[in-house]
Amino acid sequence: MSALNLAVESVSDLSNQPSGKVRITMPHFVYHMLIKPIYVEFCQRYPAIELEISLSDATVDIMREGFDMGIRFGEKVEAGMVAHPLTSPMDGALAVSPAYVDQFGLPQTPDELKHHKAIQYRYITSNHLAPIELLQDNQRITVEMPRALVVNDTYLVVDAALNGLGIGQLMGPVFEPYFASGELIPVLPDYWTSISGVHVYFHQHSQKAKRVRALVDFLLEKRDEKKSQTA
Incomplete structure (x- = not known):
């Protein structure tokens, strides 16, 4: 956040009601899992805040791109950034x-996967294929599989798996509704790895702005509510 923006924000903060624009970026999956059920409530609670949501599965430099905050996997962030967990670690699930x-x-068994087709995800930022990883004998292993399809969108992996093209690997919560409905079947669940949870991150100076702090606190509030409901 620039010095000018902070100066303007400090004037706005003289009022009790947070106001102004808050720009946040996140992957599509995070929006559907975490933000879609709650963003309307945030907008209604803080009518003076203009919320801007940008969806991208690419890694975004929030300072360079002009965002106030972002949501992504893992707690490792650049110097000067602060990260708070929004979820627990997740399974790296396989589905068919x-x-x-x-x-x-x-x-x-993991060895049998070489006889099956994979639906593989390609990272947008690095352009690398996401490795198919499993945990065998307490060691993380990478499995090579022939590919039926390569995509760079989470929900294309789901769609291709639903249509019987092969085995897909994604974060467990993406597949859970389809496991529950029987539309997809878990593959080798005893071998699934753990993936870092989702974190909200922002520059340490940004939290001085009431409008930014309001959204951060709202997200943490909803996280804690969800924890208490499942406890």
């Missing part, structure tokens, strides 16, 4: 459709 299993069978 019943139709695929009927035709090709369900793998019973």
Whole structure:
């Protein structure tokens, strides 16, 4: 946040009601899992705040791109940034459709995956393929599989898996509704790895602005409510 923005914000903060624009960036998956159910409540609670949500699966430099905060996986952030967890660590889950299993069978060991097709995710920022990783004998291993499809969108992985093209790997919460409905089947759940949870992050000076602090506190409030409901 620039010195000019902070100066303007300090004048606005003389009032009790947070006001002004808050820009936040996050992956599509995070929006659907965390923000979609709650953003309307935030806007209604703080009508003087103009909330701007930007969805991108790329890694975003929030300072350079002019965002007040971002949400992403992992707690490691650049110098001068502050990060707060919004979720616990997640499973790196593998999923496949019943139709695929009927035709090709369900793998019973990591070694059997080499005989199956993968739906693989490509990172937008690095352009690297996301490795298919499992935990075997307490060691993280990378499994090489022939690929049926490569995509750079989380929900394309889901769609391709639902249509029986192969086995997809994503964060567990993305697949959970489809596991519950029976539309997808877990693959090798005893071998799933753990993925760092989702964190909200922002520059340490940004939290001085009431409008930014309001959104951070709201997100942490909703996190704690969810924890208490599942305790």
